[in-house]
Amino acid sequence: MDSAAVEIDGSVMEGGGQILRVSAALSCITGTAIKIAKIRAGRSSPGLRQPGWDQDIKVRPQHLTGLQLVSDLCSGGLQGASIGSTDISLTPGKIRSGNHTADTTTAGSVCLLLQVALPCALFADGVSQLCLKGGTNAEMAPQIDYTLKVFKPIVEKFGVHFDCNIRMRGYYPKGGGEVAVTVNPVKELQPVTMTERGTIAKIYGRAFVAGVLPFKLAKDMSAAAVRTIRKEIKELYINIQPLQEKEKAYGNGNGIIVIAESSTGCLFAGSALGKKGVYADKIGIEAAEMLLRNIRHNGCVDEFLQDQLIIFMALAKGTSRIRTGTVTLHTRTAIHIAEQLTQAKFTITKCEDELSSNVTFIIECQGSGAVNPNL
Secondary structure, X not given: OHHHOEEEEOOOOOOOHHHHHHHHHHHHHHOOOEEEEOOOOOOOOOOOXXXXXXXXXXXXXXXXHHHHHHHHHOOOEEEOOOOOOOXXXXXXXXXXXXXEEEEOOOOOEHHHHHHHHHHHHHOOOOXXXXXXXXXXXXXXXXXXXXXXXXXXXXXXXXXXXXXXXXXXXEEOOOEOEEXXXXXXXXXXXXXXXXXXOOOEEEXXXXXXXXXXXOHHHHHHHHHHHHHHXXXXXXXXXXXXXEEXXXXXXXXXXXXXXXXXXXXXXXXXEEEEEOOOOOOHHHHHHHHHHHHHHHHHOOOOEOHHHXXXXXXXXXXXXXXXXXXXXXXXXXXXXXXXXXXXHOOOEEEEEEEOOOOOOOXXXXXXXXXXXXXXXXX
């Protein structure tokens, strides 16, 4: 089989976990064996990450766990998936529905585990139950609230259906979070067009504290975020709920997510997590500024959703068109891998927009029309 394996350079472009996630999922779905070399060569510490590494290097324990999860989902053969490894190969088998568990054993992100597992589970022979353990609100990854409130409603437009129950929230550095995800299989995915943003109609969110942290922090984050958004958007009521996470939270943490919804159903978010020694106001302002930056450009998705939709566009049957702000390196990386492993063809077109001074882009994809052979 090895002679037929597609070789993927793990150091190109973003050179991080993005390459691993997209290529492992597409290998699983297309049944193509892959060999990824020079993993994370672009990063300060190359190789696969695991618990116990120095935080300065931005520990990514979920890479290893994510690969093992995909291999488990597709009854695959996985070589080289060990700590510090720079070369791995995956030879996929048949995608199996049923129960699958993945545990990063740290605050590695459950959302990144879901990113790699969800596309695979869609092409299984029945319903999949995924039990994912780690951080639910972790650095360098979407918060679970983003996954549920922004990613989920948009990805459903492709015909994806999954349910996610947050059993326990977990934060850096302990993790201890757990989500139960139920994924329904599809025969094929439908293409999506999102080119008209309309106007911003609603802004809402949640500011939370967990563990020993005082409730006042949640109120301060919320108030600071509202003040910041008010400077730019005067006419909307902004509802950011301050919350004390009680029984369903493990460890201490604080953070905020603010979501904007447009008149055409587009969703955007800004979020931030508390860090030792950082004032709550600053966290609230950071999230608000991130949201504002993502709604100024008049695109239909924010900078974080962009790259997460590429794999679904590539697999869908037909042409998808999505208007975005500046196309991120993560997105370009996902496109590069998707074109290597599927018949999908992407084009990115720059649009001069008369409504705003900012430029938008249309990402168009002739999808590969992947069909679930197991259904």
